[in-house]
Amino acid sequence: MMRQVTQRNDHLLTSIYRLGENSKKSYVVVDVKVNYNILYCNDSFCELTSYSTEQLKGMDYFSMLSQEIQTVDVDSIKEKISNGTMIQAKLYHDGNNRPPFWAEIQALPFQNEECETEYVLLLIKDVTYYHTEEFIMRLEKAMFEAIEKDNSLEKKMRIICNGLNEFFMPNVSSMVLTKEGTNQLLVFTANTRVDQIPILYESNDFYTTVMQSNDFIIAENLTLVDIPDAHKEFAALMGKRSGWFIPIRNQQQHCIGLFAIYYNSYPSDEDFFVELFQKIAALVALAHTYSKTQKQILDLAYTDITTGLPNRHSFLNVLEKVENKGQEGFVKILKPSEFHQIVELYGREAGDELLRQIARRFIENKNEKNEYIARFTSSSLIISRTVAHENMMNYDARIKDLIQKPFIIGDKQIYITLKTGIAPFNKDIKIADAIRFADSALSFASKKPGTHTETFTKNHNEQLEQQMTVLNHLSYALKNREITVNLQPKVDLRTGEIHSIEALARWISPTLGFVSPEIFIPVAENAGKVREIDLQILELVLQWLLKRKSAGKDLVKVAVNISPDHFYHPHFIKTIVELLRKYEIDPNCIILEVTENIGLVDFQTALMIIRELKNYGIKTSVDDFGMGFSSLSYLQKLPFAELKIDRSFINGIEEAGTLAIVRSIIQLALNLGMTSVAEGIESEEQVEILRTLGCKVGQGYYYYKPMTIEQLEGILDA
Numbered sequence: 001m002m003r004q005v006t007q008r009n010d011h012l013l014t015s016i017y018r019l020g021e022n023s024k025k026s027y028v029v030v031d032v033k034v035n036y037n038i039l040y041c042n043d044s045f046c047e048l049t050s051y052s053t054e055q056l057k058g059m060d061y062f063s064m065l066s067q068e069i070q071t072v073d074v075d076s077i078k079e080k081i082s083n084g085t086m087i088q089a090k091l092y093h094d095g096n097n098r099p100p101f102w103a104e105i106q107a108l109p110f111q112n113e114e115c116e117t118e119y120v121l122l123l124i125k126d127v128t129y130y131h132t133e134e135f136i137m138r139l140e141k142a143m144f145e146a147i148e149k150d151n152s153l154e155k156k157m158r159i160i161c162n163g164l165n166e167f168f169m170p171n172v173s174s175m176v177l178t179k180e181g182t183n184q185l186l187v188f189t190a191n192t193r194v195d196q197i198p199i200l201y202e203s204n205d206f207y208t209t210v211m212q213s214n215d216f217i218i219a220e221n222l223t224l225v226d227i228p229d230a231h232k233e234f235a236a237l238m239g240k241r242s243g244w245f246i247p248i249r250n251q252q253q254h255c256i257g258l259f260a261i262y263y264n265s266y267p268s269d270e271d272f273f274v275e276l277f278q279k280i281a282a283l284v285a286l287a288h289t290y291s292k293t294q295k296q297i298l299d300l301a302y303t304d305i306t307t308g309l310p311n312r313h314s315f316l317n318v319l320e321k322v323e324n325k326g327q328e329g330f331v332k333i334l335k336p337s338e339f340h341q342i343v344e345l346y347g348r349e350a351g352d353e354l355l356r357q358i359a360r361r362f363i364e365n366k367n368e369k370n371e372y373i374a375r376f377t378s379s380s381l382i383i384s385r386t387v388a389h390e391n392m393m394n395y396d397a398r399i400k401d402l403i404q405k406p407f408i409i410g411d412k413q414i415y416i417t418l419k420t421g422i423a424p425f426n427k428d429i430k431i432a433d434a435i436r437f438a439d440s441a442l443s444f445a446s447k448k449p450g451t452h453t454e455t456f457t458k459n460h461n462e463q464l465e466q467q468m469t470v471l472n473h474l475s476y477a478l479k480n481r482e483i484t485v486n487l488q489p490k491v492d493l494r495t496g497e498i499h500s501i502e503a504l505a506r507w508i509s510p511t512l513g514f515v516s517p518e519i520f521i522p523v524a525e526n527a528g529k530v531r532e533i534d535l536q537i538l539e540l541v542l543q544w545l546l547k548r549k550s551a552g553k554d555l556v557k558v559a560v561n562i563s564p565d566h567f568y569h570p571h572f573i574k575t576i577v578e579l580l581r582k583y584e585i586d587p588n589c590i591i592l593e594v595t596e597n598i599g600l601v602d603f604q605t606a607l608m609i610i611r612e613l614k615n616y617g618i619k620t621s622v623d624d625f626g627m628g629f630s631s632l633s634y635l636q637k638l639p640f641a642e643l644k645i646d647r648s649f650i651n652g653i654e655e656a657g658t659l660a661i662v663r664s665i666i667q668l669a670l671n672l673g674m675t676s677v678a679e680g681i682e683s684e685e686q687v688e689i690l691r692t693l694g695c696k697v698g699q700g701y702y703y704y705k706p707m708t709i710e711q712l713e714g715i716l717d718a
Contacts, residue, residue, distance in 0.1 A: 026042060085109065173234070245260055323431045333380055470512070489712070503561070610638055610640065614639055
C-alpha cells in the first residue's frame with residue numbers, strides 16, 4: 001500500500017529532486033518508510049542499470065544488491081540511513097541484461113519533525129573500471145610477491161584462480177590450464193586441487209580449438225561440449241552449467257594455455273572481459289615463463305658445475321624438508337687438509353677432482369642410510385644423515401678405509417688426511433645452527449695433526465663466543481695501546497746470569513680484565529691485526545732500551561715474537577729498520593723469533609728476508625722447535641742465530657725417547673752454529689740434564705717468570 005504524500009513531503013521531495021539534478025550524477029530518491037522503494041531516478045541511473053524509469057519505480061533499491069558480494073554490510077547501511085547518518089560506500093549492483101557493476105554511493109538522508117528518516121537521496125557513480133584496475137593491481141602485487149618468494153607454479157596459478165573467483169563472486173569458478181610438453185595441459189584451480197581432477201591432462205580437440213582461436217568460446221550448456229568429464233564434474237560440483245573458454249597468450253603471442261571460467265547465468269560485455277582477461281593472461285604468461293626459466297636456473301643453481309655434485313643450496317633445500325618433517329640427524333663438514341697445497345701445485349681443477357673422488361668414494365661406500373652429500377665450500381664437502389644416534393667409531397673406520405688408497409690427480413698418486421666437524425640437529429637445534437656448529441667443529445679439527453674428527457660441544461661454542469668478544473674489543477685495545485709487554489729472562493745455564501730477554505705481549509682490558517695471549521694472539525692473526533701487536537711490542541721494547549741507554553745503563557738483547565703474516569709483509573724489514581733508527585738502538589740488541597715452519601710457506605722469500613736482517617745485524621730465532629713440520633734441509637740453509645727447544649720436550653726430558661730427541665736438537669743447533677735455548681725449565685734436575693747435553697741457554701719458571709719492565713729493572717740494576 002502506497003503511503004500518502006503530504007503537501008510538506010511534496011515540497012521536500014521537490015527539493016531533493018532539485019539537489020539530485022544539481023549533483024550532475026546518477027541519482028535515486030528512495031522512500032525509507034516503504035521498504036526503500038525507489039520514488040524517482042534520473043535518466044543517467046536508467047542508462048547505468050539498463051532499466052527503464054517504469055521498471056525502477058517502486059522497486060526496492062537494495063534488491064539490486066547481492067548481500068554476499070558486498071565489501072560492506074548492507075544491513076548496517078540501512079541502519080545508518082534510518083539514524084540519519086550520511087554515508088559513503090562502494091556497492092555491487094546487478095543490472096538489467098548487462099554485467100553487474102561496482103558503484104560508489106553517497107547517501108543523504110532526510111528526516112521529518114520527529115527525527116525519523118523519510119527519504120534518502122543516493123548519488124551514484126560507476127567505479128567498475130577503478131575497481132577492476134584495483135583488482136588487477138592486487139593480483140599483480142600478489143603475483144610478483146609469489147615470484148619473489150620463488151613459489152611454485154601451482155601456488156602462482158592458485159593466486160589467479162582465487163582472484164577470479166573473488167572478483168566475480170559468486171558467479172564463477174575458474175580453472176587455468178597451461179601447456180606442458182607437446183600435447184599435455186597442467187590443470188590448476190582455486191585453493192587446493194579437487195581430488196577428481198587429474199593434475200596432468202592430455203589436450204583434446206576442443207581445448208586445441210580454444211587455444212588456436214582469437215576470441216572467447218562460450219558454451220551455454222557444458223554437457224554439450226567436449227571437455228573432460230572430470231572438468232564437467234568440477235563445474236557441476238560448483239553449481240555451474242555454462243562456461244567461457246579463453247586462450248592465454250604470452251608477449252610473443254604464442255598460446256601457452258587457456259582459462260576455463262564456469263558460470264550459471266552471467267550476461268557478458270565482451271569488450272570489458274576481453275580487456276580484463278588480456279591483463280590476467282599477461283600475469284599467467286609471466287608466471288609460466290618465469291617457472292620454466294626458474295627450472296632451468298634451479299638445475300644450475302643446485303649443482304656445483306665444476307664437480308657435478310649437489311651444491312650448498314641443494315643441501316639446504318633437502319635439509320629444509322628434513323627439518324619440516326621433524327627428523328633428527330647429524331651434519332658433517334669434511335675437508336682434506338692438503339686441499340690448498342694441491343691447488344697451488346696442480347691448479348684449481350685438481351682440487352675439484354679431489355673433492356669429486358672423495359664424494360664418489362663416500363657414495364660407493366654408502367653403508368649409512370638417509371645420507372646426502374654436497375659441496376659446501378671450495379675446499380669442503382657437507383654430509384647430512386637422518387639418524388637418532390651417530391656411531392663415531394663406524395664413521396672413523398669409514399674415513400680410514402676411504403683414504404687408505406691414494407687419490408689419482410692427473411697422473412699422480414696423492415695420499416691425504418681428512419678433517420671432519422660434526423654437529424647434531426633435532427627439535428632443539430635448527431639445521432642452520434647445526435651447519436654453523438659443524439663448521440666450528442671443523443675449525444677445531446683443522447688444528448689437530450693427521451686425520452681427525454671433532455664433534456661440536458658446548459665448550460666449542462663458549463670458546464667461539466669468547467673469541468668474538470675478544471675480537472670486538474681488540475681494535476679499541478690497539479688504538480688505545482692497551483697491549484703491554486712482560487719480559488722473561490733467558491739464562492746462561494753455566495753461570496746462571498741473564499743471557500737475553502724475551503718480550504711477551506700482555507693485555508689487561510678495562511672491560512674484559514686479563515686476556516691470555518693464547519686467546520687474543522690467534523684472534524688477532526685471524527683478524528689480520530697481529531702485525532699491529534708485533535710492532536707495538538717492538539716499539540715498547542725499543543723505548544725501554546732507549547731509556548736505559550739514555551741513563552747510561554747496560555743494554556741486554558731482547559727477543560720479540562714475529563707472526564708469519566708480519567714476517568712476509570712487503571714492508572717488514574723496512575719498518576723494523578726504521579724503528580731501530582728512530583730509537584737509535586743497535587740492531588744487535590734485537591732478536592726476532594719466528595716459528596720453525598716459516599720456510600715451508602715460501603723458502604726463497606724466507607731465506608732472502610733472514611739474510612737481509614742478518615746484514616743489518618738483526619738476529620733471528622726459531623721458536624718452539626719440534627712442534628711443527630720443518631724440513632731439516634730448509635733449516636740448515638736458513639741462517640738462524642738461535643734454536644729454541646719447545647717446552648713439551650723439556651717437561652718429558654727424563655723419558656728415554658724424549659731425552660734422545662732433545663740431545664739430537666742440541667747437537668743439530670751446535671752443528672749449524674746456532675745457540676740452543678731450552679724453554680719451560682722448572683727444576684734443577686732439568687737444568688743438570690741440559691748442561692750435560694751441551695745446551696747453553698735456558699728459560700723457565702725455575703729461573704724467572706714473565707715480569708713487568710719495572711720488576712726486571714730491579715733485577716738488572718741490582
